[in-house]
Amino acid sequence: MSIPRLPLGPAIESVIDFLVDHFAFLTKAFSEVTGRGLEVLExxxxxxxxxxxxxxxxxxxxxxxxxxxxxxxxxxxxGLIWNLGLWPATLSTIALVLAATCLAILIGVPLGILAAMSRPLARCIMPVLDVMQTMPAFVYLIPAIPFFGLGKVAAIFSTVIFSMPPAIRLTCLGIRQVPPELTECAEAFGSSRWQRLVKLELPLAAPTIMAGVNQTIMLALSMVVIAAMIGAKGLGGEVWKAIQRLQMGNGFEAGIGIVIVAIILDRVLQKAGARWRS
Incomplete structure (x- = not known):
């Protein structure tokens, strides 16, 4: 006796087709604004x-x-990146990472604040974040193509989705770790919910939020490399080109450039977070 196969794949395709058919104006507007902003930044x-x-x-x-x-x-x-002739690709990668990280933080930090303030919302968001963080990175390229086509905007979209969970999770965690004694003290002095959030909880949660920002940037950088498969270019494009042409030396040079950018961003954010804590 054979069990009927659940039509999970066709159902997902139907949902994506529905979104593409009925919300194309939103994707076009996002593509226009994001593409222009990225061009100006580069x-x-x-x-x-x-x-x-x-x-x-x-x-x-x-x-x-x-x-x-x-x-x-x-x-x-x-200086080494410049000497290797990877400067234009590096600037393109930095611009993509900055654009994707800014969007991920603008969406993720407010969602994390809302999840910290609302238990029911947190119960809904956290399982979704678990799925997002365990889903293979290549899967995020699939919906980006029908929505935005091949190019840098599709790369930014997939990068934002992939890198956003740490910003949400650590923002929520940082606010929830504020000692309840301080919260009760603020309430006793007549602070409103907004005042307590801005003047007490966010400053105390800032180191944890910075850790989330650090992870978001690292994930964005790793995803920008993968997104070279759909036309992101930059250093990831150089790696992808080297793979296609079996140019091992050029691939390692581009990989070293990615490592250098990642180390600089990581160390700077770590030092900034340490200074914030002190």
Whole structure:
């Protein structure tokens, strides 16, 4: 006796087709705004000569981290990327990561705050986050293509979906870890819910939220590399091109560039979070 197969795949395809047919105006608007914003960001980066961009980046790293080691590594790492001829691809990758991270944080942090304030909402969101964090990264490329086609906007969409869970989860965790004694004290002094959130809970939860931002950036960087399969270009595109052409040296050079960018972003955010805690 054979058990009938559940039509899960066709049902998902029907839902995606329905969304594409009836909400195309939203995807077109998102694609237009995001594409224009990304073009402006990349053009702004390209206006600066590489040596000036490297110096400004190192100065920004020093202001944020106050670490000589991280600043020196940033100078050497970005200089190596420039020397390897990967500068335009690196600027494209940085722009994609910044755009995707900003969108993920703008969506994820408010959702995390709402989940911390509402137990029923948290019970609904957390299982969804569990599924999102265990789903293979390549699966997120599938709905991006019918919604936005091939290109950088589809890459940003899939990157936002993939990298958003840590921002939601750690924001919710940070607010819930605020000692109840402080919350009760704020309520005793007549603080409103908004005042308690802005002046007490968010400042105390800031280190945990920063950890979520750090994880979001790292996931965004890893997903931007995978999204090269749907036209994201950048350093991920260089790796994908090297795989297709069996150019092992070029692939490792692009991979080293990705590692350098990831280390700089990770160390800067770690130092910034440590300074915030102190």
């Amino acid at each position: 053009a702004s980066f390209a206006l600066l000569p590489p040596w000036l961009f490297i110096l400004l980046a190192a100065g920004l790293v020093w202001l944020v981290s106050r670490s000589r080691g991280v600043t020196f590594f940033s100078l050497l790492g970005l």
